[in-house]
Amino acid sequence: xxxxxxxxxxxxxxxxxxxxxxxxxxxxxxxxxxxxxxxxxxxxxxxxxxxxxxxxxxxxxxxxxxxxxxxxxxxxxxxxxxxxxxxxxxxxxxxxxxxxxxxxxxxxxxxxxxxxxxxxxxxxxxxxxxxxxxxxxxxxxxxxxxxxxxxxxxxxxxxxxxxxxxxxxxxxxxxxxxxxxxxxxxxxxxxxxxxxxxxxxxxxxxxxxxxxxxxxxxxxxxxxxxxxxxxxxxxxxxxxxxxxxxxxxxxxxxxxxxxxxxxxxxxxxxxxxxxxxxxxxxxxxxxxxxxxxxxxxxxxxxxxxxxxxxxxxxxxxxxxxxxxx
Amino acid sequence: xxxxxxxxxxxxxxxxxxxxxxxxxxxxxxxxxxxxxxxxxxxxxxxxxxxxxxxxxxxxxxxxxxxxxxxxxxxxxxxxxxxxxxxxxxxxxxxxxxxxxxxxxxxxxxxxxxxxxxxxxxxxxxxxxxxxxxxxxxxxxxxxxxxxxxxxxxxxxxxxxxxxxxxxxxxxxxxxxxxxxxxxxxxxxxxxxxxxxxxxxxxxxxxxxxxxxxxxxxxxxxxxxxxxxxxxxxxxxxxxxxxxxxxxxxxxxxxxxxxxxxxxxxxxxxxxxxxxxxxxxxxxxxxxxxxxxxxxxxxxxxxxxxxxxxxxxxxxxxxxxxxxxxxxxxxxxxxxxxxxxxxxxxxxxxxxxxxxxxxxxx
Numbered sequence: 202x203x204x205x206x207x208x209x210x211x212x213x214x215x216x217x218x219x220x221x222x223x224x225x226x227x228x229x230x231x232x233x234x235x236x237x238x239x240x241x242x243x244x245x246x247x248x249x250x251x252x253x254x255x256x257x258x259x260x261x262x263x264x265x266x267x268x269x270x271x272x273x274x275x276x277x278x279x280x281x282x283x284x285x286x287x288x289x290x291x292x293x294x295x296x297x298x299x300x301x302x303x304x305x306x307x308x309x310x311x312x313x314x315x316x317x318x319x320x321x322x323x324x325x326x327x328x329x330x331x332x333x334x335x336x337x338x339x340x341x342x343x344x345x346x347x348x349x350x351x352x353x354x355x356x357x358x359x360x361x362x363x364x365x366x367x368x369x370x371x372x373x374x375x376x377x378x379x380x381x382x383x384x385x386x387x388x389x390x391x392x393x394x395x396x397x398x399x400x401x402x403x404x405x406x407x408x409x410x411x412x413x414x415x416x417x418x419x420x421x422x423x424x425x426x427x428x429x430x431x432x433x434x435x436x437x438x439x440x441x442x443x444x445x446x447x448x449x450x451x452x453x454x455x456x457x458x459x460x461x462x463x464x465x466x467x468x469x470x471x472x473x474x475x476x477x478x479x480x481x482x483x484x485x486x487x488x489x490x491x492x493x494x495x496x497x498x499x500x501x502x503x504x505x506x507x508x509x510x511x512x513x514x515x516x517x518x519x520x521x522x523x524x525x526x
Numbered sequence: 527x528x529x530x531x532x533x534x535x536x537x538x539x540x541x542x543x544x545x546x547x548x549x550x551x552x553x554x555x556x557x558x559x560x561x562x563x564x565x566x567x568x569x570x571x572x573x574x575x576x577x578x579x580x581x582x583x584x585x586x587x588x589x590x591x592x593x594x595x596x597x598x599x600x601x602x603x604x605x606x607x608x609x610x611x612x613x614x615x616x617x618x619x620x621x622x623x624x625x626x627x628x629x630x631x632x633x634x635x636x637x638x639x640x641x642x643x644x645x646x647x648x649x650x651x652x653x654x655x656x657x658x659x660x661x662x663x664x665x666x667x668x669x670x671x672x673x674x675x676x677x678x679x680x681x682x683x684x685x686x687x688x689x690x691x692x693x694x695x696x697x698x699x700x701x702x703x704x705x706x707x708x709x710x711x712x713x714x715x716x717x718x719x720x721x722x723x724x725x726x727x728x729x730x731x732x733x734x735x736x737x738x739x740x741x742x743x744x745x746x747x748x749x750x751x752x753x754x755x756x757x758x759x760x761x762x763x764x765x766x767x768x769x770x771x772x773x774x775x776x777x778x779x780x781x782x783x784x785x786x787x788x789x790x791x792x793x794x795x796x797x798x799x800x801x802x803x804x805x806x807x808x809x810x811x812x813x814x815x816x817x818x819x820x821x822x823x824x825x826x827x828x829x830x831x832x833x834x835x836x837x838x839x840x841x842x843x844x845x846x847x848x849x850x851x852x853x854x855x856x857x858x859x860x861x862x863x864x865x866x867x868x869x870x871x872x873x874x875x876x877x878x879x880x881x882x883x884x885x886x887x888x
Contacts, residue, residue, distance in 0.1 A: 226693060252693060258723065263716035266682020267689050270700070273671060274621070274690040293713075297676050298683065306664040306672065307654040308877035342886075343878055366880035394888065443887040477887075 203386060208378040210352035211241035211317070214359035215279060217388060219249050222277065225363060228255045228264055229281030229317075238283055239319055239378050261291035265316065269299050272314040277363060285320040285334045285372060292337075299368045300343030315362045315369045320348065321412050321463055322495075322511050323376035327502035331375075333463035333495070335410070336470045338370040339440045345393060346440040348372040350414035352382040354438060357391030365393060374411040394442030398451065402431035405457035405521065408448055408474060410437045413461040413512060420517035430525065440470050445477055452478055456487035459521060461512050466497040491524050493517055564773055566840070568614060570848070572772040573835055575610035576828050577849055579630045581856045582639055586629065586646055590807055594864065595646045599660045602630035604770075604802035607827035608733050609634040611775025612701055615783055621671045623684040623702040626661035627801075628673030631703050637665040639859035644866050651866035655873055671700075678704070678713030681730065685721045688728035688792070699786040700728040701779075707738025709752040718794060722760040727786035729779070732796045733769060739805045740813055753796035762794050769797025770827040773834070800825070 205213060219225045227245060229237075233256040236243035246254045257264050261282055268280035282288055288295060295316070302310050322331035338346045345367055349355045355373065362369035399414060400421050409417040414436045421432040433451045437444070452458045458478050460471025475490045493512050501507055564572075583603045589595045602609065605627075613634025616622070624631040629642055637653060645652030646660050653665050661675035671687060674680035684702035691698040708714050709732060721728050732753035736743055749755035754766040765782075768774050775797060782793035800822035804811035811819075835845060878884035 255724075258716070258720055260716035260720055262678075262713045263682045263685065263720040266679070266713070266717060267686035267720065270671075270683040270686020270688070271690040271693070272686075273683075274687045274698075275694065276690045278686075293676050293679055294682070298674070298679050302672065303880070304877050305654060305658040305662045306666075307657045307873075308882070309654065309664050309666045310672065311880055313880075342884070441886050445887045 202383040204381050205352045205356075205384045206378065207352045207355055207373070207380050207382070208239055208241045210355035210384055211359065211373060212243055212245055213384065214356040215242065215245060215363070216248060217356070218360055218363040219245070219253060224275060225277045225279065226253045226255070226271065227279045227281070228257050228267060230257055230259055230264070230283050232256060232281050237281065239375065241373065241378065242281070261287050262294055265291045265294035265299065268314045268316070269294060269302075269312060272312040272368075273302070273310045277313045279315045279317060279363060282316060282318040284330050285318040286329050286332050288318060288334060288337070295338070295344070295370070296341050300341045303367075304343060311366055312368045313366045315359070315371050317359075317371045317373060319375045320372040321374040321376060322500050322507060323412060325502055325504050325507060328499035331500045331507070333411070335370070335372045335440060336464045336468060339470055339473070340468070343368070344441060345369040346372070347393060347438065348374070348411045348440065349438060350374070350377065350411055350436050352380070353384045353389070354391060354397070356384050357389045358393065358438065360390040361393050364390065369393070372411065376412050380415075394439050394444055396438055396444035396447040397436045398433060398447065399436050400432065400434040402433040402455065404431045404455060405459060405525065406433045406435060406448070406451040406455045407459045407461055407517070408435045408437050408471065409461040410440070410470065411463060413463050416512060416514045417461045417517060419514035420521070423514065423518050424521060428522065430521070432521075437470070437474075443474070448474060449478070449482055452482055453485045456485060457525070458486065458490045460490075460492045460494075461517055462492065462494040463511055464495060466492070466494045469494050488524065491520060493520050564776060568776070569773075569835060569838070570840070571614050572610050572776060573831055573845070574848055574852065575613050575634050576606040576772060576831060578639070578852050578856070579606040579609060579633050580828055581853055582633055582642065583629060585643065585856055585860055587803070589643070589647065589860070595660070596648065597659055598806045598808065599646065600627035600806050601803050602627050602801070604822070604826065605733055605735060605799045606630055607772040607831070608703070608731065608769045608775050608797050608799060611772045612703075612731065612779045615776055615779035616669070616699070616701060619669065619696070619698050620783070621669050621684070621687050621698065621700045623671055623680040623687070623700060624663065624673040625680070625704055626673060626675040627705065628663050628703070629660070632663040632665060632670050632673065635665070635668040635670050637663070637668050637670055639856055640862045641665065643859055644863040647863055648868060649863055649866035650869050651863055656869035657873060678708050678711035680704070681708070681713050681717035682720070684728050684730075685717045685726055688721065688726035688786075689724060691727055692724070697787045698727070699783050701731060701783070702728060703731045703733060705738065706732060706734040706736065706743040706747075706752045708732070709756065710738070710747060718760040718762075718792070721792040722762060725789065725791035727789070728792045729782045729786055730792060730794045732794070733799055734796050735799050735801045737801075737805070737814070740809065751796055753794055757794045760794065762792065765793065765795045767795065767797050769799035770825050770830065772827060772831050802826070
C-alpha cells in the first residue's frame with residue numbers, strides 16, 4: 202500500500218490503463234503540458250507523449266464529440282471536462298448523442314469512453330464552478346455514473362470505467378483532490394455498480410457520495426461518541442448501476458435511513474434511492490426516510506455562506522438528533 | 527478546386543451564373559465544359575446512385591401518404607448529386623456522418639434499400655430494427671456511422687473519428703454532411719477549429735439548399751456563402767461548388783478525400799443545391815418564391831446528369847434499362863419492408879448497455 206492523494210490517484214489510474222492498452226487516449230483543456238488545472242493529470246504527457254495526451258481548445262463540444270467519434274472507431278478515450286458545471290455547454294453530446302447512440306442504432310455502435318470532471322463545492326468558486334451535477338447524469342438512460350470518495354476508489358473505479366464498454370461519467374470531487382489515502386500496490390481495478398460500507402452501525406443507515414462521505418463519517422463518529430447512536434455509513438460510489446442490495450441490507454438491519462446529498466434538493470440522487478427504499482422496504486422502516494441536502498438554491502461564493510449551504514457534519518448530526526427521538 | 531464567384535450583388539436565391547451556364551450549354555446540346563477526366567463506369571455509378579436515391583425518396587413520400595411511414599421525414603429530393611458524388615468517391619472503410627436528412631447519404635454508401643425503407647416504416651427489417659427511425663439511419667458495415675438529428679452535433683463526432691484514424695495510422699477518412707443552417711451553431715465552429723489545428727482527415731460538406739428549415743439562410747447569416755466565406759477563419763481554402771452537378775461534386779470529393787488521406791488535413795466544401803420539397807413532412811414550403819422554385823427545378827440534378835450521359839454518348843436504352851432495374855429493386859424492397867413484422871417488444875429493453883441489457887440496479 203502506498204499513500205496517494207486523490208489527485209495523484211487520478212493520474213495513477215489513467216497511467217495504469219494507458220500502459221496496458223494503446224487505445225486509451227486522453228484529451229481536455231490544459232490536461233497535457235499543464236497537468237490539469239487541478240493537477241490530476243500530472244506526468245501523463247511526459248510518460249505517454251503528445252499523441253496520447255492532448256491539449257484541446259476551450260471547446261467542450263469538440264472535446265466530447267472527439268471522444269465519441271474516437272470511441273466508436275476503436276479507441277478508449279478519457280475526456281476531461283474541467284468543471285462539471287461546464288457539462289452544460291456540451292450537454293447535447295452527453296444526453297442526446299453519447300447516451301443514446303448504442304440504443305438508437307440497435308447495438309451497432311459501442312462507446313467505451315470516460316468523461317472525467319471536477320465536481321462539487323467547498324472551494325468558494327461561486328455558483329458556476331461548484332455544482333454537484335451527478336444527478337443530472339443519473340437521469341439519462343445510457344450513462345453509467347460514478348463518484349469516488351477515496352484515492353483507492355479513484356484509481357480502482359477509474360480503471361474499471363476505462364475498461365467498461367459503456368460511457369461512464371466519472372465525477373471527481375474538487376474538495377477531495379488534496380486528501381490522502383492508502384492505495385493498493387500493483388494493478389488495481391475495482392467493480393462499477395458496487396457500494397462500499399465505510400462504517401457498520403446498528404441504529405441507522407446513512408447513504409452518502411463524494412465529499413459527503415467523509416462528512417457522514419465524521420458525523421457518525423460524533424453521534425457515537427457524544428450520543429451513543431450507532432450509524433452505518435454507505436459510500437454509494439456508483440449511482441448507475443446502483444447497488445441497491447448493499448443499501449437495502451443495511452436499511453433492513455437498522456430500520457432508519459438518511460441520505461446526505463450535496464446536490465440541491467429537487468430530484469437529487471437520494472430522492473431516487475429513498476423512493477426505492479420506500480417502495481421495497483417500507484415494512485422494515487421504523488421512521489420516515491430523511492434527506493439531508495443542499496437547499497434548493499444556487500451555491501453562494503462567500504466561505505461562511507457556502508459552508509452553511511452544503512451539508513456539514515454538524516448539520517448531519519443535528520438533523521439526525523432531531524429526527525431520531 | 528476553389529471556385530471564386532463574382533461578388534456582385536445578385537438576389538441571394540438565384541443560382542450563381544456558372545451554374546446557369548452549365549445548364550444552358552447542356553440544354554443547347556453543347557459539350558459540357560469539363561468532361562474528360564471521369565470515366566464512363568464512374569459516370570454510370572454516379573447516375574445510378576442519384577437515380578436510386580430519387581426513387582427511394584419518392585417512394586418514402588408515397589408511403590407517408592399511405593400512412594405506412596409515421597413520424598417525420600426529411601427528404602433529399604433535389605440534393606442527390608452531393609450524396610452520390612461523395613458516395614462514389616469514398617472507399618470502404620471511410621466513414622459517413624449524416625444528418626436527419628440522411629436517407630440519401632446512407633443509400634449512397636450501399637446500405638440496403640429494404641433496410642432503409644423498413645426503418646422508416648418501423649419494421650423488424652429496418653437498419654436499426656425500428657429503434658432509430660428516419661432521422662438516425664446507421665449502417666456501420668457500410669461505413670455509415672450514424673445520422674444525427676441535433677444540428678451540429680455530428681461535426682465534432684466526425685472530427686473524433688478522424689482523430690482515431692490519425693492516431694491509429696489508418697488511411698480512413700471521415701466525411702460529414704450538414705446543411706447551411708448548421709454553420710450558425712457553435713459545434714460547427716468548435717469542430718472546424720479543432721480539426722484544422724489537429725490536421726485531421728475529415729471532409730466537412732455543407733449542403734447549402736438556401737433555407738434553414740423555413741427561413742432563408744441569407745436572413746440569418748452575416749456572410750453570403752455560409753460555409754465557404756468562413757473557411758478562412760479555420761485556415762482552410764474557400765471551396766464553393768455546384769452541388770447539383772454530380773461530376774463537380776465527384777471531382778471536389780476526390781480531391782478533398784485525397785488531401786485528407788495524405789495527411790494534409792480537413793476541407794470545408796460548400797455545395798449549392800435546392801430541396802424540391804419542404805424541410806420536413808410537415809412543411810409545404812410555401813415561403814419560397816415561385817420563380818425561385820421554377821429556376822431550381824430546371825436545374826434538377828437528375829435530368830441534368832441524364833442528359834450529360836446522352837451527350838457523352840451513352841445509349842439511351844442503357845440508361846432506361848438501369849432506371850427500370852432500380853425501380854424494380856425499389857418496388858421489391860418496398861414489398862419486403864411492408865411484409866416485415868413490427869419490431870418485437872423485447873427491443874424496448876435491448877442494448878442500453880454493451881451487455882445487451884438495460885439494468886440500472888442490482
